[in-house]
Amino acid sequence: MFEELLDNYLRFLESLTVEHFIRLFWFYIFFEFMRYFLLEFFVLNLWKLSKLWNKKKYAQAKKEFHFEYPLVSIIIPGKNEGKHLYKLVQSLNEQTYKNTEIIVVDDGSDDDTPTIGRDLEKAGKLDVFIRNEVRGGKASGANTALRFTKGKYIVHLDADCSYDRDAIEKIIIPFYLDKDVAGVGGNVMVRNYDESLVTTLQAIEYYDTISIGRVVTSYLGIYRIISGAFGAFRADALEQVKGWDIGPGLDGDITVKLRKLGYKIKFEQEAVCLTSVPNTVKKLTRQRLRWDKSLIRFRVRKHKDVLIPNQAFSFLNFFAFLENITYNLLLNFKWYFYLGDMLVNYRSMLVNIIITNVLLYTLTNFFKFVVYSLYRARTNASYTYFLIYIPCMVFYFGYYLRVVRTIAYIQEFFFKQSYKDPWNPSKTSVHAKKMNL
Amino acid sequence: MAELKVNREESLVEFAGFKFLLINPEDGLSVEKVQFHNAVIIDGNDRAFIRQIVRRIRSDNQPDIYLKPIFILKGININDPFVNKLVDGTLFSLDQIELIIPEVERILTKTKDLHFTNSLSFEAQMIEKTISFMYTCEIQDLEPIPYIYSSNNYSYPILSVNFRQRDEHIALDILEIAEREGIFDSSYIDRIYLCPSCQGGHLTYREVCPKCGSSNSTTEDIIHHFPCAYVGPLSDFTNEIDDQLDCPKCNKRLRHIGVDYDKPSVLHECKACDHKFQDFNVKAKCLACTTDNLVEQLKGKEIRKYSLTKKGELAAINGFVSTSKDIEEIIGTVKFETFVTMLKYEIERLRQTEGASNICAVHLSNPSQIYSKMGSEVQKVLLKDLVKVIRSNIRSSDIISFQSSSTIILSMNEIPTRIAKRILSEIIDMLKRLIATTFKDIDVEFEYEVIKLDYKLSPQLHIQQLTKAFG
Numbered sequence: 001m002f003e004e005l006l007d008n009y010l011r012f013l014e015s016l017t018v019e020h021f022i023r024l025f026w027f028y029i030f031f032e033f034m035r036y037f038l039l040e041f042f043v044l045n046l047w048k049l050s051k052l053w054n055k056k057k058y059a060q061a062k063k064e065f066h067f068e069y070p071l072v073s074i075i076i077p078g079k080n081e082g083k084h085l086y087k088l089v090q091s092l093n094e095q096t097y098k099n100t101e102i103i104v105v106d107d108g109s110d111d112d113t114p115t116i117g118r119d120l121e122k123a124g125k126l127d128v129f130i131r132n133e134v135r136g137g138k139a140s141g142a143n144t145a146l147r148f149t150k151g152k153y154i155v156h157l158d159a160d161c162s163y164d165r166d167a168i169e170k171i172i173i174p175f176y177l178d179k180d181v182a183g184v185g186g187n188v189m190v191r192n193y194d195e196s197l198v199t200t201l202q203a204i205e206y207y208d209t210i211s212i213g214r215v216v217t218s219y220l221g222i223y224r225i226i227s228g229a230f231g232a233f234r235a236d237a238l239e240q241v242k243g244w245d246i247g248p249g250l251d252g253d254i255t256v257k258l259r260k261l262g263y264k265i266k267f268e269q270e271a272v273c274l275t276s277v278p279n280t281v282k283k284l285t286r287q288r289l290r291w292d293k294s295l296i297r298f299r300v301r302k303h304k305d306v307l308i309p310n311q312a313f314s315f316l317n318f319f320a321f322l323e324n325i326t327y328n329l330l331l332n333f334k335w336y337f338y339l340g341d342m343l344v345n346y347r348s349m350l351v352n353i354i355i356t357n358v359l360l361y362t363l364t365n366f367f368k369f370v371v372y373s374l375y376r377a378r379t380n381a382s383y384t385y386f387l388i389y390i391p392c393m394v395f396y397f398g399y400y401l402r403v404v405r406t407i408a409y410i411q412e413f414f415f416k417q418s419y420k421d422p423w424n425p426s427k428t429s430v431h432a433k434k435m436n437l
Numbered sequence: 438m439a440e441l442k443v444n445r446e447e448s449l450v451e452f453a454g455f456k457f458l459l460i461n462p463e464d465g466l467s468v469e470k471v472q473f474h475n476a477v478i479i480d481g482n483d484r485a486f487i488r489q490i491v492r493r494i495r496s497d498n499q500p501d502i503y504l505k506p507i508f509i510l511k512g513i514n515i516n517d518p519f520v521n522k523l524v525d526g527t528l529f530s531l532d533q534i535e536l537i538i539p540e541v542e543r544i545l546t547k548t549k550d551l552h553f554t555n556s557l558s559f560e561a562q563m564i565e566k567t568i569s570f571m572y573t574c575e576i577q578d579l580e581p582i583p584y585i586y587s588s589n590n591y592s593y594p595i596l597s598v599n600f601r602q603r604d605e606h607i608a609l610d611i612l613e614i615a616e617r618e619g620i621f622d623s624s625y626i627d628r629i630y631l632c633p634s635c636q637g638g639h640l641t642y643r644e645v646c647p648k649c650g651s652s653n654s655t656t657e658d659i660i661h662h663f664p665c666a667y668v669g670p671l672s673d674f675t676n677e678i679d680d681q682l683d684c685p686k687c688n689k690r691l692r693h694i695g696v697d698y699d700k701p702s703v704l705h706e707c708k709a710c711d712h713k714f715q716d717f718n719v720k721a722k723c724l725a726c727t728t729d730n731l732v733e734q735l736k737g738k739e740i741r742k743y744s745l746t747k748k749g750e751l752a753a754i755n756g757f758v759s760t761s762k763d764i765e766e767i768i769g770t771v772k773f774e775t776f777v778t779m780l781k782y783e784i785e786r787l788r789q790t791e792g793a794s795n796i797c798a799v800h801l802s803n804p805s806q807i808y809s810k811m812g813s814e815v816q817k818v819l820l821k822d823l824v825k826v827i828r829s830n831i832r833s834s835d836i837i838s839f840q841s842s843s844t845i846i847l848s849m850n851e852i853p854t855r856i857a858k859r860i861l862s863e864i865i866d867m868l869k870r871l872i873a874t875t876f877k878d879i880d881v882e883f884e885y886e887v888i889k890l891d892y893k894l895s896p897q898l899h900i901q902q903l904t905k906a907f908g
Binding site for chain 1: 647659661663664665666667668669670685686695696697699701702704711713714715716
């Protein structure tokens, strides 16, 4: 059986001409290989060169930052996050940059978070602990924290994360490199990468899409999402946009709001944060359904004006949106078109086409993972640990995530499911839905 | 019927064989004459004067002063519950004196039952005083009274009278000791909180800024606007035109709490340091020493009602010697009874030789304060040091004893009184220097007295005369 399959496949390869190869694998060649390898690789090299080129400028910005020594307000909104708080404040109290204030908002927790928070506040481990008796949602929690801040810069963190000793310092320096920067995203890595296959695959995904992918989009000026787990903002810019709007997807939303005001958004690869990711397929699916819906809700619906030429039109914002919509939304459906194309026209070769696709993607993934290690600031685990899992990535990325994304888009586009997500209290979602927010 | 004799010049009232000391404001606050009378009648409408006299008598260290019955003439209404607990009755006029005779008789008879041990332990001395008084007045329970003039807010008049207002917390410690010794049983009444610095109970509780401790702050409700997730204090939403609330982020009017907005918390802003916070710290400022304490740091004490046990009653009669807190004999001293015996022999000798001998006393006039600051262990060290200094400055043939934990008596035989006074004065100077160098933070006040022995007087009368000036 296997020998027959192998024989058949080798014959298929022998008969493959260049034209034939392009016809059969157009999706991989024109979209995946071009965008996610060639372009990425090219930009990464440009970025590396510019980093070397701007070494002095960076040192100067760092000096300026330390000379000014501004107060940095660290805000941590969350519900039932008490169990993570001690570890979190410990990693924050270890920071190399000391002029910080830590503000924790307990958004209507029903566990022992209030007790833990108050104890930490009394012990001086955090500066302000705010308890909202009634849950208002992540956005209102963050906005509550914002009211208590005094810093020039606001760093938004998730309670279940921990941070490199120099993370706060590293995430603030980009503001001194370019005065138009209003937001900087930190580099998020997976802490529990070895907990299960699901977490390992996510760790590889984060190395690729965050550690590398965001360097590329940031360099191109189209970086569009400052992760809620680790993001820094200029306080005056946040004041201009009046803080966060209702989620889910509020971190991407606020980034767009800042971009629309003409501010630049940057990614700082060296500001490292470790987070715990979902450890089962079920939990991961729920998380990704929520994340993916926000593309429809915010890009296609709430901020569709970015795509319309008007007085506030920005080419970069337009391009950022277009790239996002094209590669995530359209190509997602285009892939089904490709699948259909193959089914209709090359049904007899379908097995060989799938095998070739898997091999092509896997080879690319291996190559990317190894070569891109030269462009990553660091990893939190040995590279070799992940190598044996690379072959799984094609199924994770190419099939699992694509299917989840498709479901999310349909749910949101036709049923506005995100407004029903219990992640946000319904008392606020009902208004957001009514106002198309 | 017995005849009432009133001699206002000598402040004496005699009736039925009993001598009453009539004290009025013109006579001043001197109480030493009390010991030569059977009871005291305080004449006067001045409440402050009555309070002071009663306190003086009841806080005296000599049983034949502090145990004497006290009555108040003219029957003015004494509102002070503290004083009320320390007097034995009131008279509307001296003509009613007959009515108080049974009471006086009873107290004096019961006083005769008592033996005193002259313990060197301050606690033991206080316990003995308290239970003696309870025995003579047939008081079974030592009840705390809420008393605004007490530093603890509760007072046990019979015991607390021995302390200055700010040292009244010692009474609680002493009662705990007495209970441990089996003198009292107790039952819970209340709980108080004391300043850890000065043990004062006059505290003012304030909500303060957790950052700078200031109580000067403003408070505002925080509003969460549901449609746009804007969160801010109420003032952000108020407009200048009408009383309506408008969202500063999305300009929508806030209409219905719970539907389009709510008030999840409050915002306090410190006017001293601009710190914004949600939870105040509660601090208790001590009005006595001005220390600002976190409430968690306050010292909690139980206020209990103490009832005299059978053992307590026996201790009152036989004299209380504490088993754990008494101070053992200090080297270089003799027991008080021995001192009295030797004094008796010296008086006998003088009768035949007509020589000049003296007895002297050194008195610590603020024992309760010293105890309050030192505790019994350090106090013991202090007494030992004092004796050492005295011993090294008198002849080896002279003897030293303790009349109480605060009164040292010594003999100075075969020297003129003038010289004895000079020696004692020099000793006092040395003692003061010792205190200044060794016990820096403690203010010890000394009084001293020297009297020449008179072979016509008994040893007891000599000691009474010697110590009468010490309060």
